[in-house]
Amino acid sequence: MPSSPFHPDRPALVQRLRAAGCVYAEDEAELLIAAADSPDTLTTLVDRRVGGLPLEHVLGWAEFCGLRVAVDPGVFVPRGRTALLVETAAAVCGPAPAVVDLCCGSGATTVALAARLAPRWLAAVDVDPAAVACARRNLAGRDVAVLQGDLYDPLPVARRGRLDLVVANAPYVPTEAVALMPAEARLHEAPVALDGGADGLAVLRRVAAGAVDWLAPGGHLVVEVSDGQADALCAAMTALGLVPTVVREDEWDATGVLARRPRGSRTGPAVRGVAGRGSGN
Structure with missing residues (x-):
């Protein structure tokens, strides 16, 4: 220093x-x-x-997976626990995967995935224009498409059914619990990056439903969730035909769900026209 x-x-x-x-x-x-x-x-x-401004907004950057990532005012601050998504993705991905990072926020997870996975194709998506602008700055000079839109909607149609990995740090805080969050997050990060609906799983269910359509057979979905929500999310994924596994890392106080689209499964219907959002939690 x-x-x-x-x-x-x-x-x-x-x-x-x-x-x-x-x-x-x-x-x-x-x-x-x-x-x-x-x-x-x-x-x-x-x-x-x-x-009360988050330290990362004061400094203009956050450390994530050993990398320094720019964080603009109002943009979701990457949490250390989200490193679990990166580690889990690295453990299941083969060489040169096709990857999309939904709810990318500042692009922190995308930057880390680019470094760990060496993907043949990588895209980041967020519904929040401020987050997209920040992610584009962090990913400048890399061969990464940073797209604005609702979850899978802005992805190229040619990628449907051909993705090896979908990663999403979607919002999972129940609506009534948002008011109980620390002021740093509640007042200085976009509500769309925090509010996951009545039970916190509204967006994650849509992410899972879309993964059935966008993942290649044998491809994986990796999402962050709270420990108390993991079983309900796994049940929803199983009903969609995915094969979920809960992953935890006590050191980071992190919980996620890894779900695989079975080989030989049919592509499901695209999830479109449903109100939603694309920033991280």
Whole structure:
């Protein structure tokens, strides 16, 4: 980490951050100091953080899977637990897969997938224009299509039934629970990136239904979900003809579902014309 050209009062800064409710005040203080080039800039950054803005929005970036990813104001901040999706995808994918990252948000998962999987074709989709703009910036210079639209709708028709992997960090917070989320998320991230409907699974059910149509036989769907929702989502996937498995990583407090489209299964009907969204959770 580069040294700061000035000498701020670190203990006072840590105390102010801790008083504002920042659990990792010491770490945040170092990041804010490193991002500032003057006392005035540092004061501005700290004021924004103490005012409740997510640290990643204050800094303009987040770390995800060892990578630094730009995060614009209002865009969903990638969570460390979503690394489970990347690890699970890497474990099941063959060489040079065709991949789509739905609900891509900042594009953090897409960037990580590009590095881990070396896909022959990779696309990222989100319904939120701000997220799409941010993802395009993070994926600039890579051979990745970043598309705006509702889930599978903007994908090229030629890819239908030919995808090896669909990854989705769709919203899964039940509507009534959104108001109980930390203010950082509730006030500074797009509602469309958080609200998963009455039971939190409305969008994930649509992701699963569309995967039946878009995955190649033997292809995989990997999604994030809460531990308490996993069984219900697996039941919905089984009813669609997918073969689901719950995956967990205690270190990250992460739960996901890996589902396979069986070989020899017929392509299902496309999911279209249903209101939905495409940012991550």
